[in-house]
Amino acid sequence: MLEIIAVVTITIFAVISPGADFAMVTRNSLLYGRRAGLLTSAGIATGVQLHVLYSMLGVALLLRSSPGWFWAIKLAGAAYLVYVGWQTFVSRISPGAINGNAWDAGIPARTAFKAGFFTNALNPKTTLFVVSVYAQAVGPDTPVAQQIAYGLFMSLAHLLWFSGVSIFLSDMRLRTRLLKHQVLLNRCIGVVLVGLGLALAFGSSGE
DSSP states (O other): OHHHHHHHHHHHHHHHHHSHHHHHHHHHHHHOHHHHHHHHHHHHHHHHHHHHHHHHTTTTHHHHHHHHHHHHHHHHHHHHHHHHHHHHHHHHHHHHHHTTTTSOOSOOHHHHHHHHHHHHHTTTHHHHHHHHIIIISSSSSHHHHHHHHHHHHHHHHHHHHHHHEEEEHHHHHHHHHHHHHHHHHHHHHHHHHHHHHHHHHOOTTTT
């Protein structure tokens, strides 16, 4: 029972803490609407399963014992965020966004999903979170089915939280107000994403 409480508590606090996932959902929800935000959230939840998979298979031990692999993931994630941030900073005004379409401003579904997936899959913060849970909270006698259930719970928690964030931020009235200043909004979001990327690249904590 204590193990379950630990996993649930760690997961909740990890999910709601601001980071790259939150920034990406904010970006896509505000600029491209609810559909894009929800698909980005689904991509994030799917990305969590990648971390769960290699943690359960023991690759986590390789990451912990071989810093080079961890740094490769860290730099790849940083480069991805810097790239997306720069593209957002220099992007032009979206016609669909100006029209205040709360559901869909024209971004392809695959693009929105991939944005969430790669942001999470390449995020060393999530790597450390999932590895820590499976290395510390999960014991050697924990049944495989229960370990799988923990992983599914982590994904579900990410999906529910970020879907809620997306629904809130894609509200028609809120988006209409914000998108009147879309150039400034693009630049602010771009700076945040680039800043997060640089923080991932040079931060000593791995976040």
